[in-house]
Amino acid sequence: MGQKTFLLSLLVLLTALGISFSSAGQSSQKQLDAIPYTTEHRQLVAELTKDFETAIGSEKIITHLEDWRNWETVENYTYGKDRGSLPMIADLDALHPYFKEKITKLIATCKRKGIELAIVESYRTVAKQNEYKAMGKKYTRATGGHSKHQYGLAIDVVPVIDSIAQWDNARLWKKIGSMGEQLGLRWGGRWRTLYDPGHFEWSGGLSGDSLAKGLAPYVPKSISNQYPCLEEDLQQLAEYWSAWESEQAMITRESSSNPESRPANKMNSNSTAESRSAIASGMK
Numbered sequence: 210m211g212q213k214t215f216l217l218s219l220l221v222l223l224t225a226l227g228i229s230f231s232s233a234g235q236s237s238q239k240q241l242d243a244i245p246y247t248t249e250h251r252q253l254v255a256e257l258t259k260d261f262e263t264a265i266g267s268e269k270i271i272t273h274l275e276d277w278r279n280w281e282t283v284e285n286y287t288y289g290k291d292r293g294s295l296p297m298i299a300d301l302d303a304l305h306p307y308f309k310e311k312i313t314k315l316i317a318t319c320k321r322k323g324i325e326l327a328i329v330e331s332y333r334t335v336a337k338q339n340e341y342k343a344m345g346k347k348y349t350r351a352t353g354g355h356s357k358h359q360y361g362l363a364i365d366v367v368p369v370i371d372s373i374a375q376w377d378n379a380r381l382w383k384k385i386g387s388m389g390e391q392l393g394l395r396w397g398g399r400w401r402t403l404y405d406p407g408h409f410e411w412s413g414g415l416s417g418d419s420l421a422k423g424l425a426p427y428v429p430k431s432i433s434n435q436y437p438c439l440e441e442d443l444q445q446l447a448e449y450w451s452a453w454e455s456e457q458a459m460i461t462r463e464s465s466s467n468p469e470s471r472p473a474n475k476m477n478s479n480s481t482a483e484s485r486s487a488i489a490s491g492m493k
């Protein structure tokens with residue numbers, strides 16, 4: 210027993226000596242690998258990492274909050290039609306997650322069949338809706354707050370062939386419409402009062418009025434587990450929508466108080482306008 214303790218003490222002593230020898234000697238690769246090996250080092254590293262993490266964290270929050278600014282937009286006349294001076298939000302991320310998935314499928318199905326769909330407008334602000342309303346009956350019947358577009362539950366698309374939007378190709382519309390209907394979407398090509406073949410919507414059976422009252426569309430239970438954070442996602446989406454709402458309401462106010470700064474002129478410098486110019490140039 211006594212011998213065992215002695216041997217153990219010797220081992221401890223030798224180990225300690227070994228460490229002190231090696232730290233007194235030339236720094237070896239072994240030592241570098243062992244960093245951080247002092248309390249001082251560890252504290253320093255911890256402090257540096259903490260600062261680093263804080264920097265990353267705050268940056269993340271800022272970009273996250275500004276995500277809505279990165280949404281794809283479309284300028285007036287991009288697809289050959291007058292759609293008013295406020296830009297159209299044409300990002301799929303602006304849609305209700307369940308509806309977004311359906312539209313993604315529709316676009317993919319069309320692509321497989323050789324039909325290229327362009328997104329003309331997804332989410333629509335009240336300001337934009339009111340602009341359409343002011344432009345006349347052929348644009349919309351719904352006032353701000355009553356269109357499915359205001360809830361991320363509607364989208365306007367158009368097939369594009371050789372950079373030219375095919376608004377009047379009835380055969381093509383029929384194909385696209387039936388594909389959308391097979392996905393469970395409501396298709397505006399069925400409407401008699403305002404034939405709108407580029408329009409698809411899904412509202413889980415809710416009317417525009419119910420949506421305006423704040424009711425959320427019902428996502429089928431069988432697939433609701435595919436959206437575990439739906440409520441949080443919708444809340445985030447609502448924040449982005451309201452950011453766009455303020456932005457477009459401000460543009461509307463600016464342009465009505467100062468005709469010189471009409472949004473249509475401002476938007477010409479937008480990079481989205483440039484990237485879409487290839488398509489626009491193919492149209493009147």
Ligand SMILES: [Zn+2]
Pocket residue numbers: 358363364365405407408409
């Ligand atoms: Zn529409």
